[in-house]
Amino acid sequence: MAQIETEYFGTMSYREDSVFEFPAGLPAFLNEKRFVPIESPQHSPLLFLQSMTRRGLCFLALPIQVVDPDYRLSVASEDLVSLELAPDRQPQLATEVAVLVLLSLRDGVPPTANLMAPIVVNLQTRRALQAIRQDALYSHQHPVPPVGESAC
Amino acid sequence: MLVLRRRAGESVFIGDDIEIEILAVSSQGAKIGIRAPRETVILRKELKLTEQQNEAAAQSVSKKDFEQALEKLRT
Numbered sequence: 001m002a003q004i005e006t007e008y009f010g011t012m013s014y015r016e017d018s019v020f021e022f023p024a025g026l027p028a029f030l031n032e033k034r035f036v037p038i039e040s041p042q043h044s045p046l047l048f049l050q051s052m053t054r055r056g057l058c059f060l061a062l063p064i065q066v067v068d069p070d071y072r073l074s075v076a077s078e079d080l081v082s083l084e085l086a087p088d089r090q091p092q093l094a095t096e097v098a099v100l101v102l103l104s105l106r107d108g109v110p111p112t113a114n115l116m117a118p119i120v121v122n123l124q125t126r127r128a129l130q131a132i133r134q135d136a137l138y139s140h141q142h143p144v145p146p147v148g149e150s151a152c
Numbered sequence: 153m154l155v156l157r158r159r160a161g162e163s164v165f166i167g168d169d170i171e172i173e174i175l176a177v178s179s180q181g182a183k184i185g186i187r188a189p190r191e192t193v194i195l196r197k198e199l200k201l202t203e204q205q206n207e208a209a210a211q212s213v214s215k216k217d218f219e220q221a222l223e224k225l226r227t
Contacts, residue, residue, distance in 0.1 A: 008213055028203035029210070048213070052162060058213045060205075105212040114209070126179040130206075132198045140201045 004036055007056040009048075012038060014083075020121055021051070024080070027117070027130060032057060034050040035128075049119075061100040065093070065145060067113050067124060071100065075120055075131045082129055083122045098123055102130075103144060118138040 001012040014036045022033050031053070038048040045066050051057035063073045077087040083097070096119040101113040109134040115138035121128040156164060163173040171187040186194055195203075 013156060026206055027199055028206040057210055060211050060212050100208040102206065105207040106208065114202065114205045116198060117205070130202065132196075132202055134198070140198075140205050 004050065004052060006050050006058065006086055008040075008058055009038065009050075012036070012050070014038075017126070019126060020119075021048070021126055022128050022130075024129055025131075029057070032110075035059075037061075049100075049102075049113045060103040061119065062103060062107070062113060062144070064099040064101055064115075064118055065102055068115065068144065070120075071099070071115065072137070073118075073120075074133050074135060074137070079120070079129055079131045083120060083127050085122060086090060091122075096123060097121055101142075104141070111144045112141040113141045113144050115142040 002016055004014055005014050006012055018037060020035045020037060022035065024030070025032050029051075032051045034051040034052040036052060038050055040046075041050070043062060046061070047061045049059040049061050071089045075083075075090060075113040080091070083091075085091050086095065093099060100119040100121070101115055102117075103111050103113050103117065105111050117130050117140065119128060120131045133150040136148065158164065158174045162169050165171050167171050169189055170192065171183040171203050173187070174182060175185050176183040188194065
């Protein structure tokens with residue numbers, strides 16, 4: 001297995017076919033085009049998105065189903081084209097795409113998730129992008145409810 | 153917030169060199185044109201918010217109280 005240097009987890013092994021490819025990068029991080037999803041049983045269902053080029057850049061993410069089981073996906077057709085998905089309908093969660101939301105932890109404030117701009121990953125090709133919604137249905141600072149069971 | 157009523161074809165100026173023109177209005181939304189100096193950054197608000205949110209998110213894992221903050225996510 002290939003290895004990657006990370007700031008927070010030290011050296012990690014990863015599978016090349018697990019890498020998310022962001023051809024356009026992420027807003028504010030346009031040059032970061034490849035991320036390794038890192039799952040850690042003790043933090044489940046939390047996921048770490050580790051940049052492959054900046055060892056200090058690591059996002060925290062949750063599957064959208066965990067944050068809002070009723071989330072209505074609305075990916076713009078040009079984004080669907082970039083993801084190599086059918087542009088005329090919304091993709092199927094879990095079978096066609098994985099949808100993750102990025103978390104922000106700030107001091108003294110409950111954690112929030114950006115539901116306005118979820119990360120959408122084509123599960124077949126691992127192509128991914130941050131799909132910014134055009135509507136105003138979801139907040140970019142959605143409070144995150146407690147998730148999962150305590151590890152101990 | 154300053155609120156103005158403008159019709160298609162009408163404009164407003166912001167300062168001396170930024171002009172915002174209403175090109176068309178329909179039930180789908182308003183189409184606006186912006187004339188501004190080349191160095192002026194113009195972003196859709198959603199993109200601006202996402203940039204700011206991503207900057208904040210990128211700091212999250214480096215926080216000293218990262219583990220503590222994660223605890224908050226658990227019951």
